[in-house]
Amino acid sequence: MRKALALSGGFDLADLFPSSKILKTLSWNKIKLLTMRRKLDEILDGIIDEHKENLSKMTNGSARLNQAGDSTRRGNGEFGNEDLVDVFLRVKESGELEFPIDNDNIKAVISEMFSAGTESSSSTINWTMAELMRNPRVMAKAQAEVRETFKGQKTTDTQNLKYLKLVIKETLRLHSPLPLIPRACREDCKVNGYFIPANAKVFVNTWGMGRDPKYWANPESFEPERFENNPTDLTGNHFEYLPFGAGRRICPGLTFGLTGVELPLAQLLYNFDWKLPEGINPDNLNMIENSGMTASRKEDLYLVATPYDPSPE
Numbered sequence: 001m002r003k004a005l006a007l008s009g010g011f012d013l014a015d016l017f018p019s020s021k022i023l024k025t026l027s028w029n030k031i032k033l034l035t036m037r038r039k040l041d042e043i044l045d046g047i048i049d050e051h052k053e054n055l056s057k058m059t060n061g062s063a064r065l066n067q068a069g070d071s072t073r074r075g076n077g078e079f080g081n082e083d084l085v086d087v088f089l090r091v092k093e094s095g096e097l098e099f100p101i102d103n104d105n106i107k108a109v110i111s112e113m114f115s116a117g118t119e120s121s122s123s124t125i126n127w128t129m130a131e132l133m134r135n136p137r138v139m140a141k142a143q144a145e146v147r148e149t150f151k152g153q154k155t156t157d158t159q160n161l162k163y164l165k166l167v168i169k170e171t172l173r174l175h176s177p178l179p180l181i182p183r184a185c186r187e188d189c190k191v192n193g194y195f196i197p198a199n200a201k202v203f204v205n206t207w208g209m210g211r212d213p214k215y216w217a218n219p220e221s222f223e224p225e226r227f228e229n230n231p232t233d234l235t236g237n238h239f240e241y242l243p244f245g246a247g248r249r250i251c252p253g254l255t256f257g258l259t260g261v262e263l264p265l266a267q268l269l270y271n272f273d274w275k276l277p278e279g280i281n282p283d284n285l286n287m288i289e290n291s292g293m294t295a296s297r298k299e300d301l302y303l304v305a306t307p308y309d310p311s312p313e
């Protein structure tokens, strides 16, 4: 998936001259993408086959159609219930949809969930940890909040971690995982005097917008407090800040994605104290992004973790 993401966001001469058939035929990127797709197809076919096989083994294959409340294992889900692929297979077999689906549709959804949902969340966690290491004041404040909120409780509720939420918002301003959001124009239009023909591919530069001094004071500095008492939210209503996109194609995994970032971060901050490895200062920590569709860290982040013992407090 990582290789596929790097390739799909890469530069290709054929994209600059879309009418040239020769460039399209010679495109090295296309060959690499097709090879990657074949590999991905094999993995996805494997996932579907495995599900089908498991389902047919489960109590004569019909139990999964039972209503909720049935105590027998009904699917491949963690608690014996159906998972996403089971649901798709059931819907496909029952033919209950107005537009029937086939294995290709199922594979497209699984691959979309993986490609859109994994790197974006892990990259946000990585960048947040890197920013916290460069900003000890923010780290101390976020850590104090998490430790105070979770003190003595076996909770995973991140609802009250108000400061951590601001920290994540600030990370997404500077390190939006999808730095260029693609769109295509449905009709000819003019923007700021530029003529944009129908079907032209345009990119919304969320990376640039997040650092534009026209909209942000001290844009390069990491200040979660800027989002305090500030109406700018994550749902695409403020066009200077679009980490989850906007409009009808806005990220459908927004709530899930945020939880998937908040909870691991809260646990990392609660359970460990963090240091940079010997010889690395906050000022020379490499903050360069990868090229490709997602702006994850170019270099892996290495940190020294010391387990935190809450008992003496």
Ligand code: HEM
Residues within 6 Å of the ligand: 112, 113, 116, 117, 118, 120, 121, 124, 177, 178, 181, 182, 242, 243, 244, 245, 246, 247, 248, 249, 250, 251, 252, 253, 254, 256, 257, 258, 260, 261
């Ligand atoms: C921090 C986490 C995440 C960030 C920052 C993020 C960001 C984005 C962005 C910027 C887009 C493009 C939106 C647009 O075109 O307007 C997008 C699309 C999408 N995201 Fe996320 N995402 C995250 C997590 C997730 C998760 C966890 C899932 C699902 C498990 C997910 C599923 C999707 C899907 C399916 C699309 C494509 C929607 C479409 O094309 O209509 N995302 N995401």
